[in-house]
Amino acid sequence: DSPQIKEEVLRKDDRFLTLLKDVYVESRDPPVRVKDGGGEHLPSKQEEKRLTKLGHLEALDIKKVPKGKISIVEALTLLNNHKLQPQIWTAEKIAAEYSLEVKEVNSLLEFFIPFTVQEFPKETKKAITGHKPKKLT
DSSP: OOHHHHHHHHOOOHHHHHHHHTOOOOOOOOOOOOOTTTTOOOOOOOOOEEEOOOGGGGGGSOSEEETTOOOHHHHHHHHHHHHHOTTTSOHHHHHHHHTOOHHHHHHHHHHOOOOOOOOOOGGGOOOOOOOOOOOOO
């Protein structure tokens, strides 16, 4: 706000101007390196996809997956089928049905087992017999 400061800011200093004129900046870009691939990008090979086998759960999952992979719903379906009918749904049949390798299917069947939910009928449930709390004396 003071006029002295405004005047000092706006005043040109000839000594600094002559020093500034002597400054010379030279800039150079680093040398361009050529990539090993020759700089050309070849079109990448597109992954081969297959339609999923979802049945009545189709709305819950994706429609296409790459060959050699399965969706979550398919994984749960094939694990459940193998659990219920292991003589029909063998690792070889699952591998052929879902375009997988037999080695990977064997690992899947060995390490992933679907849960079984069991509900007991009401008449077999035993009631917890109550006991009288002891009085402290």
